Structure formats: C-alpha cells, structure tokens
Amino acid sequence: MPIPTRARTTNRRSTGAALAGVAAALTALPAAPVAASATPATAASAGRAAAGAPVQVALPAPTGPRPVGTVALRLVDRGRKDPLAPSKPYRELMVSLWYPARATTGLPVAPQMTAGAAAAFDRDTAPDLGLKPGEVAWAATRTHARAGAPVDTRAGRLPVILFSPGFEAPRTLSTVLAEDLASRGYAVVTVDHTYEAEQVEFPGGRVETSRLPVVRTPEEQAKLFSVLLPARVADLRFVLDRLADLDRGTGPRDAAPLPDGLRGALDLSRVGAFGHSMGGSTAAQLAHDDRRVDAGANLDGIVFDPVASTGVSKPFLQVAGGTTTRASEPSWKSFWEASTGWKREARFTGTQHFSFFDLQAMLPQISAELGHPATAETIGTIDPRRSVAAQRAYLAAFFDLHLKGRRTPLFDGPSAAYPEVRLIP
Template identity: 50%
Template sequence: MRIPSRRWLLGGLVALLVVSVPAAAPTALARTGAPAPPLRLSLPQPTGAYPVGSTELHLVDAERPDPWVAGRPRELMVSLWYPALTAHGGQPTLYLPPLAAQRFADRTDAQLGLAAGQVDWAGIATHARAGVPVRPRLGGHPVVLFSPGGGVARAHGTMLATELASRGYVVVTVDHTYETPEVEFPGGRVETQRLPEIDPTELNHRMLETRVRDTRFVLDRLALLARGGNPDAGHRRLPHGLGAALDLSRVGMFGHSAGGFTTAETMLVDRRLDAGVDMDGSLAYSFSAGDFGDVVHQGLDRPFLLMGAGQSAGAPHTHQHARDWADFWAHSTGWKLDLYVAEGEHFTFTDHQALLSQLAGAFPLPPGLVEGSIGTVAPDRIVGSLKAYLTAFFDQHLRGQPQPLLWNPSPRHPDVTFVRP
C-alpha cells in the first residue's frame, strides 16, 4: 500500500520500514551448534500508584456494513486497561494473543532477518493482569482512547496505555479491522488486512472515514457499558466494577501517525472528546494534491497536543514546518502545544522505542533500521518523557489539575523541545 506521507506509517514491528534497507542474514547459532534460547522482550514498568488490570471486548456494529469486506457487519476488538483494585489474581495479559502473535512472528522474523524462534513474540507479557477487579472511584475514572498508526495493531500502544492506567485512567485501545495486519477474535478467528488496490488518496479517505466511525461506535459502546450493560458480542464476563469505573464526562484520545489524524478528525465531529494528542501523524490525505483533513481548515476549540519527531519532507516535523500542522495550528482556538523530539523518529511514540532497542542489543539488524524507526534518542530517557508529558496533558485537561511541565521546557526532559508560535 503506497501512502503519500510517512507520517501515516505503517506496519507491525518495523514491518514496512525495512523495505528501504537490506535484510540481515539470519543470526548464527551459538558456538556449540545449539540454538540460543529465544529472546524474551519486555515493556517498561508503569510508574503510577495503581496496579493495572485489563480486559478485551468484541464489539459488533450490526447497523454498519463493513467497508472492506462485503456481507459482514463491522466488528472491532478493543482492549481496556484500568487501575486495578489489587496487584494479585488473574494471569498476566499477553502483549499479543497467541494466533495473532504467530502471524506477527512469521512476518517480522523474515523482515528482520531472524530465524524462526529466535524471539519469543508470543511470550511478551504486559504489566497488567487479566480480569482483576477495577479500583472503585466515586464518579469513575477519566477515559482515554488510543488509535494506532496505519496498518499497526493496537498492541503497539500498550506501554503508554498501561502508564495512564497506573495513574488512574481507563484506557481503551482499538484495532481497525482489515486495516490491521491481524486481529484475533474470540474462538480463534484471525482476520487479516483486506484493503483494496485503489487510488492511494481515495484509500486514505476511506481509511480515515472508517477509523472515525469506529471511534464513535466505541464511544457508544462505552456509554452502554457505563449504564450497566455488557457490549461484548459474546456477553463474556467483565471485570467487577468496570462499567461504574467509566467517567464519560471526561474523555480524551491520543493516536500515533494515522491514529493522530483519527483523533483530530473525530474531535471535530464528536464533542464527547474533550482533549486530544497527535503523535507524529500527518493531517493530510495527499500533500501533492493539497488534500488536507477538515480539521486542518476548521481547527479545534478544545485542548490539543502535537508531538513530532525527526524529519518529514526534509524538515523538522513541527507546526512551523509542516503545512498541514501549520494550518491546523492557525485555525485552532483551543489550548494547544507543540512538542518536538529532534533525535527521535516516527516510531519513537510507540512500543517500538522499547522493543526495537532490545532487539538491536541482541541481533545484527539491517543497517539503518533502528535509526530510521526510532532515531538516536536515549530509549529509557525518552520513554520517561513521553509518559510524563502525556500524563500531564490529560491531568490538566481531563482532571483540571494545572501542570507546570506544560508551561516551559524541563531540564529533566532534554530531548523534548517546545515549539513556540
């Protein structure tokens, strides 16, 4: 699939980034001739005060035909990450469900030049426990939605989702079915990417329209959950206290790449979203045609955070240099801030920042892959900065707690530049 701007990008763990660099040869066996044990990757520990629980929902929009596959209603899988009552009980939530993990491994091992079994993709655990009771709070917890990049699974936002949950938010991560390479549904059904071969700009319009409708449908289902209903298509048992934990009077959203575009466009048409974040996402369907999103021309009247990294079209990805972001900035009347990570790259804002660093430490990856994906920024330091700024943004605009971190640059976060008007 050809996309007109890299800020829409793309696939699984560096899946489509490696097309521009040569593949590495499969890593050699240990000197004994026996294969080394598979590498077990890990995600950064959340830093908030609360343990984290998780569950998933299978959502079916019976009134909307699927835009990509004829004869089917629109189906989604979403994960909910929440502050838990206890750190005990339940099983650790896996990063990827087993069948999706196998398909992901088959694609990714080949693209990274690894032999099958060198990385234990199916064994990656999150810092959340499945199905444990929700920590009660009078009035509920603020809710934040996450939309991933184009052709990227919801799993790749887990690091930031669990961080927000540990700080008292209910976070809902969404897979956009048939755009995502693989989505595993209950019963072992896996649906793969099924996008049509059509004009790229037309495809981008259809993708964004679908994503916005997906997001609004998820908001509808969350409202049913908050009223005491069970929106899961199979009516599977939900964690105790989940519906009561949702404060839908305070809802934010963040997204990476195409997910950032989704966030902004959804805010334009749905006032249930109170604040949003675009992490390095273009707001254009086609730069060459000057085809920008409606939100570029109309702006937003609610708080919005732009976060860019590295270079886009040969210039820093900020509102001072990118035409779409510049016009969006000029037309937006709400609170706004533009933060820039010069030494980062497009996937700095995803779990790739943590996972790819570990892979690079264990295997000889294709030349240029790491720098082209996550830049040269210090991994642990930027992960801490991303957590801090994202939490501060939602604390200020969903909880009404002023955050000095958002006022001026901080020496604790030297990789993050404030882009002034």
C-alpha cells in the same frame, strides 16, 4: 505496519511499490540524518541467538501508583457495513480496556499479543523490521496488567481515553503508553481497526488480516484514505457508545466476563483521544466531530483533511519526532492556524516516527540479543528509557490538565527533567 523501506510480495494485498507509496504518504516525514550505531550482544545473548532460541523482550513497568487490569472485548456494530469487507453486514472490532485494578494477586498477567496475533505478526510484520520469522518470541512478551482484575473503585470515576494506532498497526504495540495512563487513574481503550490492521485476533482464535486494496496511483491513495479515516472515526464513536453500555452494566453478550467494579466506574463526561501516525489524525477528527471528546493528542502523524483545514476548538497536543514542525509538514501548519483552543507542539529530540510505538523499548533489546545493528533510522538516537519516560510524562500531563484540571508546568517552557523535549512556539 508501514515501515518506509518495506517490501511486499504480490500474493498479499498489494505490491511492494504500491504500499511503499501509501506508507510514504502517511509516515515519511522529513527526518534528520542519524548515525547508525551498533548495540553489541553479550556472549550469552550471542550464544542464545546462535542456538536459535527466539528472543524474549520485556516492556517497561508503568510509573503510576496503581496496579493495572485489562480486558479484551469484541464489539459488533450491526448498524454499519464493514467498509473494507463489503460482504459483511456489520463492523466488528477488538478493543482492550486498561484500568486501575485491585486484588490482582493470583490473576494471570495479560500478554502483549495473543498467540494467533503474535504468529501472524511474526509471519507478516516482523520481516518489515528486518527480522526473520521465529527470531523473536512475540507471544512471550507480557504486559504489567492482570487479565480480568476487578476495578479499583477507590480511584473514583475514571476519565476515559481512546487510542487509535497508526496505519496498519495493531493496538497491542502501544501497550507501554496505555497501561501507564491506566496506572495513573484513567480508563484507556485501545482499538484495532479491523481489515486495515495487519492482524486482529478475535475470540476463539480467529485472526483477521488486512484487506486493503491494491493502490497504484496518488488518486487511488487519496480515495483509500477518504474511506479509512471516516471508518476509523466511526469506530471510535461506536466504542464510546458501547462504553456507555458497559458503564451501565450492559456489556456485549458474547464478550469475556466484565471485571467486577466496572459498572459505574467510567466517567464519560471526561473523554480524551490520542493516536500515533494516522491514529493522531483520527484523534483530531474525532475531537472535531464528537462533542463528547474534550481533548486530543497526535503522536507524530500527518493530519488529513477535513480536520487539517478546519482545526479544532478543543485542547490539542502535537507531539513531533525528528524534525517534524509546522515548517516541515504543511498539514501541521494548516491545522495549527485553524485550531482555536489550547494548543502546544512538543518536539522530542533524537526520536523518529516509530519511537512512539512499543518498538522504542523493544527493538534495542532485540538488537542486543541478535547482534543486529541498532535501528536508529526507525526509533532514533534518543536513549530508549528517556524517550519512554518523556512520552509518558507529557501525555499524562496533558490529560491531567484537561481532563482532571491538574496544573502542570511542563507546557510553560523548557523542563530540566526532560531536556530532550522542546516546545515549538
């Protein structure tokens, strides 16, 4: 996951300087200065930290009316070689499907991260956040979804929303938005882009880590991105193909058992896509390339060519953190001017680029427990609860409007309920 101040050791896939350049190209949007503030630890939490017990964090509960179920699936595209692992004759992905559920009592609550992925995250990614291995019990964080719960068919056929994470990021760090949309009546599919993501755990405990090449020059960066973006879009198009199979009841042979009620539950005539950072550009390109996708949203990501120049003709929402605007980010300006469909830009005051991860909810808890300074440079100065609530409200309102035809006033002008959000004319 690209933290702008990260440093890497040379025994991994790149030097610190090289990856810092990649991260800067992807995420270092202009940001307003923020005042660092401390979140004091309580005596109990300070004692826990001193005793060496790892911190456990909780995710905010979904706000929709329905319980949530989830299932993780391995999907294999045997018609495509892996672009980052040329020796592999196929491309394999891990995805999570989130959906409205019924009869959840007694079923296990799904973890945010599986054990193997959590261990790799603790080793390889947590240090980028200024955390030492073992300080946080990543595997202990629970979602609010029941693993394998039956689909609630009373919700009707479910519009489908695809999610693509940021550069190197795992799908699991966007659980807060995914399960909230599911609780509101959507089938949400979060996708790991294997060998770009820092860690992906497959069935049986096999963990695949990033195989990104060493990048030393801007030309090498451009070449890398020209490989990654088409690969991401191809991943999402393949997932859409497989969702059609799932809806017919013909799921992957080696996958986990499919939840009861899934067959016939997916409405693939209503499809949306969104993503954070590079995932936002992926969603835009997918909306441009695939006629099955009806609407898309970008959470604070630079938009890459070709879609930065062509724009889209479908409804699209640009969500801005910090000072991101068409004036500050050229790709947003070109994308906006070329796009001919319904379009809005919404700036979330007081946020930063990583406010649109689960980190918005998690890091304040970690800081309080460990007595670390608050991470305003990473997740902004906005109240974390307000930030999460506003993100959920605007994302749901956008998809409700364009996938369900539900009128919303949120995009007409300032909202008294969410004064932190400003629509950019």
